[in-house]
Amino acid sequence: MAEIIQLNTDSNSYNIAIGALKKIDLNKYSKVLVVTNPRVSALHINKLLSCLDCKEMFICTIKDGEQYKNLSSIEFILENAFIHKLDRKSLIIAFGGGVISDMGGFAASIYQRGIDFISIPTTLLAQVDASVGGKTGINNSFGKNLIGTFYQPKAVYIDIDFLATLPKREFNAGISEIIKMAVCFDRDFFTWLENVDLINNKSDLEYAIFKSVSIKADIVCKDEKENGIRAGLNYGHTFGHIIELLGNYSLYLHGESVGMGMCKANNLAVLLNKLDIKDSTRISNLLRKYEIPTEYKIQDLNNFYDKLFLDKKSQNNDLRFIIPNGIGNMEIITNPPKELLFEAMSI
Ligand code: NAD
Numbered sequence: 176m177a178e179i180i181q182l183n184t185d186s187n188s189y190n191i192a193i194g195a196l197k198k199i200d201l202n203k204y205s206k207v208l209v210v211t212n213p214r215v216s217a218l219h220i221n222k223l224l225s226c227l228d229c230k231e232m233f234i235c236t237i238k239d240g241e242q243y244k245n246l247s248s249i250e251f252i253l254e255n256a257f258i259h260k261l262d263r264k265s266l267i268i269a270f271g272g273g274v275i276s277d278m279g280g281f282a283a284s285i286y287q288r289g290i291d292f293i294s295i296p297t298t299l300l301a302q303v304d305a306s307v308g309g310k311t312g313i314n315n316s317f318g319k320n321l322i323g324t325f326y327q328p329k330a331v332y333i334d335i336d337f338l339a340t341l342p343k344r345e346f347n348a349g350i351s352e353i354i355k356m357a358v359c360f361d362r363d364f365f366t367w368l369e370n371v372d373l374i375n376n377k378s379d380l381e382y383a384i385f386k387s388v389s390i391k392a393d394i395v396c397k398d399e400k401e402n403g404i405r406a407g408l409n410y411g412h413t414f415g416h417i418i419e420l421l422g423n424y425s426l427y428l429h430g431e432s433v434g435m436g437m438c439k440a441n442n443l444a445v446l447l448n449k450l451d452i453k454d455s456t457r458i459s460n461l462l463r464k465y466e467i468p469t470e471y472k473i474q475d476l477n478n479f480y481d482k483l484f485l486d487k488k489s490q491n492n493d494l495r496f497i498i499p500n501g502i503g504n505m506e507i508i509t510n511p512p513k514e515l516l517f518e519a520m521s522i
Contacts, residue, residue: 178385182307182392184399187327191307191388193381196222196295196334201229204266204291208232208259210252210279211270212239215297218340223270223295233259237278241424244274244314246322252282266291266329272298272345273305273429277323280311284326294328297337299349300430303356303387304408306331308395314424318485319416325400333388335381346374347465348430351411353383354461355437356390359407362503364390369461407505410497411437414520417482418471427468434467443511443519444498454502473520480517 177194201207207229211220213236220234235255237248256267269279269292276294283292296306312323338346350373357365364386371379391408398405415436418427427435441458444450459469473479483494493509494516500506 180388180392183396189330191331193333193385196226196332198226198228206231206261206265208256208261209234209268209270212237214239215271219337241274248278249282253286256286263287263290269294273301276301276306277312280326281323284311284324291329294331299338299346300352302333303384304352307388307391318420347467348428350465351430351434351467353387355410356387358458358499358502359410359505360390365502406507407497410505411440413486413496414439417479431468434462435471438469440498442522446515446519449498449500476517476520
C-alpha cells in the first residue's frame, strides 16, 4: 500500500506518506539532527540512515519513556543542536513513538524561533495520531502535555514495517486511538473495526492506519488550533491524562489510559442519555478485544475531580468533556451535573 494524504492548515501544507520508506532527499538542509531513543535506535537506525540523503547528519539519543517527556530532555535536544551548530536552515527528524514526535517537534518549534522538522513514527499510536497534526509538548508535575506548541511538520513518513518489533502491549495501546477516531467521527469505520483483525491481518491494519490518519488530517485542516471540532480527538483524554499522571506515567501506557478514559466518558454519556448502553458495551468490547483495560477504580474521587480543572479544555473554571453522541458522533459538554460526573467516575 502506498498512499499520500495531504494536510493543509493555515500555517503549513504537507504530505503524510504511507508506505515503505524510500530515499528522502534532504540536501536543501544545511544539517540534520535525528532525535530518537536507545530502543528505536538499536532496532531501526540503520534502515533510517540508509534512506536519508543529506549533507551532514547527527543523532541525538534521549532516554526512553513517558517519564522523560520533560523539560530536561528538551534542554538536552537543544544542547545537541547548539553543539552541532544547527542553523535556521537545518532540520530535526523525530524518529520514534509519540514521546519522540511530541518532543522532537517541540524542540524544533523553539530552536532559533523554529526550524523545520519531519516525523518518522515507529509506534502504531504515533503513526495513527501523535505524528500528525502538529501538537507538540511535554509533561510536568502539574499534568500531561501542559507545555507545548502547535507546530506542523514539513512531512510525515509512515512505514508499517517498523511496527514488526513493537511489543504486543504497545501495539494494542495504539489501537485505542484508532477506536477513538471511529467512535467520534465514523460509525461505518467502527462497525468495520468490530469485524476485522488488526493484529493478524496486515491489510486490515494498513487500512485502519490510512483511515485514522485521513480522519485526523481532515479534522486538523478544519480546526488546526482546536477551537472546535478538533477537541473531539481528546475523547478519553480528559480522564486518561489524570490516570496517567496518577500512575506516574509508568503504570499504564498512554493508549491504555485513553482506553479507560473513553470508558469513563462513555459512562457520562450514558447517564446523560447521549449514548445507548448497548453502544457503550460495543465500545468496551472492541477495546477488550485488543486487551486494552476498560476499568479503572478511582481511589479518591475528590482529588481526581480537582485535577480535571488542569485539563487544557477547561476554561474560566468550566469543565468540558468530549462524549460520544451515539457511535460516530461526538459532543462537547460543559459542566455536567457534579453528581452525574461523580457517578460516571465511580463506575
Ligand atoms: P512511546 O513514544 O513511549 O513509545 C512506546 C515504546 O515503544 C517506547 O519504549 C519506545 O522506545 C518503543 N518503540 C518505539 N518504536 C518501536 C518499535 N518500532 N519497535 C519496538 N519498540 C518501539 O509511546 P507512544 O505510545 O508511541 O506515544 C505516546 C505519546 O504520544 C504520549 O506522550 C502522548 O501524549 C503522545 N500523543 C501525542 C499526540 C499529538 O497529537 N501530539 C496524540 C496522541 C498521543
